[in-house]
Amino acid sequence: xxxxxxxxxxxxxxTLIFYDAxxxxxxxxxxxxxxxxxxxxHEDMADPFFACYVTKPHWQQYLSGxxxxxxxxxxxxxxxxxxxxxxxxxxxKRVNLTKATPAQVKDEEAYWPGHGFFSYNHTEEIEGHQKVxxxxxxxxxxxxWDTTEFSDFMRSLSGIYDIHVLNDFIGxxxxxxxxxxxxxxxxIAKRRWTAGGSYINFFSNLLxxxxxxxxxxxxxxxxxxxxxxxNFSCNKAxxxxxxxxxxxxxxxxxxxxxxxxHINKVLDRExxxxxxxxxxxxxxxxxxxxxxxxxxxxxATGIKRPDKIRQLCDDNILVYxxxxxxxxxxxxxxxxxISKGRVQLSQ
Amino acid sequence: xxVDDIKAEKQFRESDILPNGCPPAEAEKPKEGxxxxxxxxxxxxxxxxxxxxxxxxxxxxxxDLCRLSSCSLFLGAVGRRxxxxxxxxxxxxxxxxxxxxxxxxxxxxxxADSGHCDLWMYxxxxxxxxxxxxxGEGAQ
Numbered sequence: 001x002x003x004x005x006x007x008x009x010x011x012x013x014x015t016l017i018f019y020d021a022x023x024x025x026x027x028x029x030x031x032x033x034x035x036x037x038x039x040x041x042h043e044d045m046a047d048p049f050f051a052c053y054v055t056k057p058h059w060q061q062y063l064s065g066x067x068x069x070x071x072x073x074x075x076x077x078x079x080x081x082x083x084x085x086x087x088x089x090x091x092x093k094r095v096n097l098t099k100a101t102p103a104q105v106k107d108e109e110a111y112w113p114g115h116g117f118f119s120y121n122h123t124e125e126i127e128g129h130q131k132v133x134x135x136x137x138x139x140x141x142x143x144x145w146d147t148t149e150f151s152d153f154m155r156s157l158s159g160i161y162d163i164h165v166l167n168d169f170i171g172x173x174x175x176x177x178x179x180x181x182x183x184x185x186x187x188i189a190k191r192r193w194t195a196g197g198s199y200i201n202f203f204s205n206l207l208x209x210x211x212x213x214x215x216x217x218x219x220x221x222x223x224x225x226x227x228x229x230x231n232f233s234c235n236k237a238x239x240x241x242x243x244x245x246x247x248x249x250x251x252x253x254x255x256x257x258x259x260x261x262h263i264n265k266v267l268d269r270e271x272x273x274x275x276x277x278x279x280x281x282x283x284x285x286x287x288x289x290x291x292x293x294x295x296x297x298x299x300a301t302g303i304k305r306p307d308k309i310r311q312l313c314d315d316n317i318l319v320y321x322x323x324x325x326x327x328x329x330x331x332x333x334x335x336x337x338i339s340k341g342r343v344q345l346s347q
Numbered sequence: 348x349x350v351d352d353i354k355a356e357k358q359f360r361e362s363d364i365l366p367n368g369c370p371p372a373e374a375e376k377p378k379e380g381x382x383x384x385x386x387x388x389x390x391x392x393x394x395x396x397x398x399x400x401x402x403x404x405x406x407x408x409x410x411d412l413c414r415l416s417s418c419s420l421f422l423g424a425v426g427r428r429x430x431x432x433x434x435x436x437x438x439x440x441x442x443x444x445x446x447x448x449x450x451x452x453x454x455x456x457x458x459a460d461s462g463h464c465d466l467w468m469y470x471x472x473x474x475x476x477x478x479x480x481x482x483g484e485g486a487q
């Protein structure tokens with residue numbers, strides 16, 4: 001049996017910022033949680049660093065540029081900040097953390113990072129963090145657009161993109177993927193599924209929780225004119241798979257729309273739309289039909305292995321059906337812009 | 348010309364403290380152009396270009412001594428912004444940004460994708476004279 005690492009012990013993983021000397025370090029602490037540490041001046045130590053534990057979701061957000069370094073220090077896991085002396089590092093790269101006093105924590109000028117420092121400012125690449133080169137993609141737009149419509153369309157499109165990140169992931173089988181798989185399962189299990197709607201940001205949050213969002217789709221430019229265009233950066237292969245499914249939407253639309261209506265109708269009738277995952281269908285037959293319809297919806301959204309999504313939902317057909325509805329809604333919504341001639345996938 | 352050939356021919360600013368195999372074989376001549384550095388004094392002094400290892404005489408466990416014997420710079424057009432961002436870190440907060448012009452005669456350098464450069468200067472290169480502008484004097 002391996003002994004749990006005490007919270008006050010950490011192991012240096014690597015330097016993140018080198019400027020004449022290490023200015024920022026990444027460490028690993030209890031339960032492999034990341035710890036960030038900044039070089040500071042502190043009279044009692046020869047080579048002092050000011051550190052805090054970071055939750056894994058916050059770490060992923062930081063790596064994808066969604067939050068800055070200051071945010072990590074503002075929201076430390078366990079609520080504490082620590083000092084350690086790099087001079088006292090052991091051969092095995094272990095250091096002992098000393099809890100900072102409230103007065104020390106308040107001394108922002110001496111110890112805290114300023115606002116607006118993001119992970120792209122690191123001088124060193126993060127080991128094991130696959131930095132995939134992003135590609136600039138472009139969609140063409142026409143007609144009149146309200147600002148809310150831009151965000152509505154982009155939300156649907158990035159949801160579809162996230163679904164394809166998930167689709168790529170479920171085809172992988174290795175040890176790292178197994179950990180991601182468990183994190184996905186756990187993120188789905190934590191949801192109550194009682195909102196009954198589109199579950200906005202569900203897929204991006206899901207990928208974040210599973211640490212699979214190392215290359216999210218990002219809007220990088222808008223030229224609003226008739227015609228105009230939207231530019232965004234993302235993984236080219238994932239983008240192309242998402243666009244391919246959207247292009248084929250009309251081929252599967254009739255069958256998928258029937259399945260969509262069927263699930264909605266059953267969930268309404270059985271009062272399950274806003275029910276929690278523990279709720280049950282009134283009969284096994286009804287449940288099995290809903291499962292069949294959910295399979296149809298997932299295939300229409302380009303998911304190659306609906307059975308894998310079902311496993312992620314712990315074989316809970318109510319949750320599985322809600323996930324399939326949430327996925328299909330994104331296609332339905334994005335395709336509405338295409339069918340109205342307001343978005344062209346290529347010129 | 349290999350790094351070993353260059354080392355046989357040229358003296359480095361920190362020659363007396365450079366460990367074996369330093370600068371590393373992948374180090375190259377700097378591309379001619381403008382670079383940015385954070386310094387303590389205005390106008391900058393020779394000490395502002397000394398390595399941490401030279402200034403402190405202190406080795407650090409688990410940290411590459413060769414790198415500690417180099418001088419950090421940031422390259423080119425994004426260098427200024429990069430420097431501004433680094434000043435958000437506690438130890439670099441009070442530093443001043445200067446712009447310096449380097450050519451192939453400055454030393455040997457490794458440039459990372461991030462734009463950060465480790466420079467091992469030749470002893471006959473005077474970085475103070477190569478300063479183009481100081482903080483508040485167009486170092487942007």
